[in-house]
Amino acid sequence: MPKPGEEEPPRPDGGLEEAEPSRESREEEPPALRPPDSPPQILSVSELLETAHEISKLTIAHEIVLNCDFKLQAVNFAPNSLENRVKDTLHKAFWDSLKEQLSASPPDYTQAIQLLQEIKEALLSLLLPRHNRLRSQIEEALDTELIRQEAEHGALDIHSLTMYILGTMAMLCAPVRDQEVQRLRSLTDPVQLLREIFRVLDLMKMDMLNFTIQSLRPHLQDHSIQYERKKFQELLDKLPNSLDHTTEWLRKAAAELSVSSSQSPPHPAVSSSPASPSQGAVSNSAALPSPTSVLNRGYMNLLCWEPGQKEYPETLFMDQARLQEVQSQVNQLTITAAVLLVTSGMCGSTLFGSPGFEEALQDIGNQVLQEVSRTLSQLGYPAFTSDKCASLKGQIRSIADKDNAVRSVIEQRIHSFLSLFISPNGQNSLKDLPKGLDAIQEELLEVGRRFGSVIHHNRQVFGPYYSEILKKVLFPEPEPDTGIDSF
Known part of the structure; x- marks a missing residue:
C-alpha cells in the first residue's frame, strides 16, 4: 500500500477518476463526401496491408461503441494445433536455457537481466502519465545498469528483486488478479517464478486495456460518427467503386x-x-x-x-x-x-x-x-x-x-x-x-x-x-x- 502522501497507484477496476469528456452541441459536417466514380486501381502490397490495418482500426472502434460487452482477449490456439505445438516448443527451449544459465557455476545472468528489463517495461506500461513518483520508484528498483553491475560482482539477489516485483504487481493489478499474484509468492524456483510473472503480467496488461476501453467509451461515442465517416471516406479514396x-x-x-x-x-x-x-x-x-x-x-x-x-x-x-x-x-x-x-x-x-x-x-x-x-x-x-x-x-x-x-x-x-x-x-x-x-x-x-x-x-x-x-x-x-x- 502507498505511504501517506504518496499517490495512489492505478487499479484497472473502474476506480480511477476520469474527466468527463465534453459533448459537442452538434456534429460538424465533414468536407466533400464523395462516393467515387473513378476506375479501379491496383494497390501495392504495402498499400493493401495499410488498408487492412485501417479497416481493422475502424472495425474495433465501431465494435467498442455498439457492443457494451466488447473486450480484448488473448489469442489461445487449439491444444493440438500446429501453432500451439510450435509455441510450446519455443517456450520450453527458452525457459530450459534460462534454467541452465542460472544453474551454472558461477550463474550466468545475461538472459535473466533481459527478462527483468522486460518486466520493468511491463510494469511501467500499467501506469498513468500522472504517476511520476511510482514510475521513479520502479525505475530505481529495477535499474538495468545497476543490476548488471551486481551480477558482475556476484551480488545480484534475484529473490529480492522478484519479491519487489510481486509487491508492485499487487498494487497495480485488478482485484480479480489478487489471488493469482498472491499465489506467486509461494513459488521458490526462480525460473518458474519468472515464467509465471510474465503470464500474470500479460493478464494485467489485458485488464488495463479493457479498463481503458471502458473509460474511453463515452468519449468514443461522442466522436465515433465523425471518426467512422472520415475513415470510411479515406477507404473510398483508395478503393473506388466501393459502394456498388x-x-x-x-x-x-x-x-x-x-x-x-x-x-x-x-x-x-x-x-x-x-x-x-x-x-x-x-x-x-x-x-x-x-x-x-x-x-x-x-x-x-x-x-x-x-x-x-x-x-x-x-x-x-x-x-x-x-x-x-x-x-x-x-x-x-x-x-x-x-x-x-x-x-x-x-x-x-x-x-x-x-x-x-x-x-x-x-x-x-x-x-x-x-x-x-x-x-x-x-x-x-x-x-x-x-x-x-x-x-x-x-x-x-x-x-x-x-x-x-x-x-x-x-x-x-x-x-x-x-x-x-x-x-x-x-x-x-x-x-x-x-x-x-x-x-x-x-x-x-x-x-x-x-x-x-x-x-x-x-x-x-x-x-x-x-x-x-x-x-x-x-x-x-x-x-x-x-x-x-x-x-
Missing part, C-alpha cells in the same frame, strides 16, 4: 416501393417475393417514394436477407454478423409466436391461459400435443379427437414452410413492430404491440432495441452517402440522345 452493393441494395428497395405505391399502402415488413421492375430500376409510372422510406425499406430488407446469394451493402459490412443474429432471432420468435397462435386457436383462450401452459409449449409437434392432452385432462375438458390431434400437429408442422399463412401473418406483425425502432422520430412501446405477440413481447422489445441501435448509428454515419446514392437512384440523369432509335 450499397447502391444496388437501395435501388432494389426503391423499386419495391415504387411498385407497391400504386397498390394498397405497403406494409413496413419486407415481402417475400416483391415484384420489382427489371434490374431493380425505379418504375417511372408509379409515385416516386421518399428517400427516407427507401432507406427504411432497405433496412427492413436486412431481416429477410438470404446469405450467399448477394453481397451485403458495404456500409453495413461491420454490422453484418450483428444484423444476421437479429434476423435469426426474429425468425425464431416468428415460429414461436406462430406455434402459440395456432395452439391457442385450437384450444381456446381458457385452456391456453392456464398456469404453466405457455412454458410447456417450448417443444414442437408431439410435445405440444402431449401437454395439451394432459392439461385438458387436468381441467376436466374432453380429449381431442384423432382428427383434431392430426390437425394440430399438421398445422404446427406446416409452420416450418415460409409460405405458411399463419407464419406470414406473424412475420408481418413482427416486422411492422420492429419498423418503429428504426424510424428517425418513431416511438415504440407495448401499446404498439400487434395482436398475437403478447407471449413474446419481452424478447421482441429486446430485439427491437438492438436492431434500432445498430440502424440509428448506421444512419448517422452514412447518411450523407445514402443521400448522394438516393439522388442518383430516384432522380437519374437522362442518357444522352445518340440519335439512334432503339429497337
